[in-house]
Each structure stands twice: as C-alpha cells, then as structure tokens.
Amino acid sequence: MVESPPLEFKVGRWLTIDPGDYTAVCQWYGGIQVSCTTYTHCLEKVPDIAAGLMQNVIIENVELWSGSSISYASASSGDLFKLAFEIGALIYMFRQNNFPVYLVSPRKWKGQLNYKQLQYILKTKFSIETINDHEASAIGIGLWAKGIF
Numbered sequence: 001m002v003e004s005p006p007l008e009f010k011v012g013r014w015l016t017i018d019p020g021d022y023t024a025v026c027q028w029y030g031g032i033q034v035s036c037t038t039y040t041h042c043l044e045k046v047p048d049i050a051a052g053l054m055q056n057v058i059i060e061n062v063e064l065w066s067g068s069s070i071s072y073a074s075a076s077s078g079d080l081f082k083l084a085f086e087i088g089a090l091i092y093m094f095r096q097n098n099f100p101v102y103l104v105s106p107r108k109w110k111g112q113l114n115y116k117q118l119q120y121i122l123k124t125k126f127s128i129e130t131i132n133d134h135e136a137s138a139i140g141i142g143l144w145a146k147g148i149f
Contacts, residue, residue: 012055016141017042019059019086024134025049031146036135043086046093057094058141059087061103109144110137121149 014028023042027035039045062084091101110118115133118140122128126143130136143149 014055014142014145015049015057016138016145017057017059017090018134018137018141019083019090020134022132022134023086024132024138026135026138026142028142033139033142036130036138038132038134043089043093046090050094050097050099056100056102057090058102058104058145059090060109060137060141061105062087063105063107104141104144106137109141109149 012030016026016028018024019042022038022040024036024038025042026033026037042049062080087103091103094101113121115136118136119130119133122130122136122139128139130139140149
C-alpha cells in the first residue's frame with residue numbers, strides 16, 4: 001500500500017472512503033465529486049458501491065495519535081482494532097474486484113485538523129456543506145488526492 005494516489009485521479013473514476021460505524025463513501029469522476037453517501041453496514045454494500053467503478057479506491061487508514069486521549073480510549077476499548085479489521089475487509093473486497101486500493105493516514109491528508117476545523121475549511125474555501133464528520137473526511141481525502149487540500 002502506498003500513501004500517495006497516482007496522478008490519474010484528475011481524469012479517472014474514484015472512491016474515497018472514511019470507514020467507521022458510519023462509513024462515508026464519495027464517488028469522483030474526472031476529479032469532481034459526484035456523490036457522497038453514508039452507510040451503516042458498508043461491507044454489505046461494497047458490490048453495489050463498486051458497480052461501475054472504473055479505477056481506484058482511497059481509504060483513510062487507522063492511526064493511533066500519540067498524546068490524544070480520544071485515540072487511546074479508542075484503542076483500549078477495541079474500537080481501533082474493529083476499524084482496522086473493517087479497513088482490511090474493504091481492501092480485500094475491492095481487490096477481489098481488481099480495484100487498486102490506496103491507504104492514506106489522517107495525519108498525511110489533514111494534519112492536526114479536528115472535524116470542526118475541517119468542516120469550516122470545506123465550507124469557506126470550497127463551498128461544501130457536509131452532513132457529518134465522516135462525509136467531511138471522505139470529501140477532504142478526495143480534495144487532498146487532487147492536490148488542492
């Protein structure tokens with residue numbers, strides 16, 4: 001897995017995914033976001049999501065943030081491991097359909113931004129109003145892949 005998508009993002013058809021209990025999946029065509037949907041049971045929907053996909057998938061990877069009490073609480077409760085398993089299952093399912101999968105760490109694409117700051121940037125710089133934090137991240141990952149975030 002590499003942490004930088006190829007330059008074809010601007011011309012191809014892509015998915016950007018922020019996994020979790022509420023997984024957000026954004027579809028991009030020619031570098032333009034065409035939809036963003038949140039799923040509660042994403043793994044059941046992968047075949048439908050992948051239908052018509054022509055190129056690549058970028059998934060936000062799991063990461064333990066040192067110094068973050070929320071991150072450590074997530075790790076000690078088992079939620080971080082659950083997320084890692086979900087990411088692994090997504091990678092497997094997309095690769096079964098021969099789609100290249102790229103992982104990106106939160107730190108790589110958004111640095112230290114929290115969700116409130118991310119939503120503010122999406123709204124003020126890109127005129128994008130998001131419904132929830134996962135959709136904000138899925139959109140942010142796509143903008144990062146385009147090289148404009």
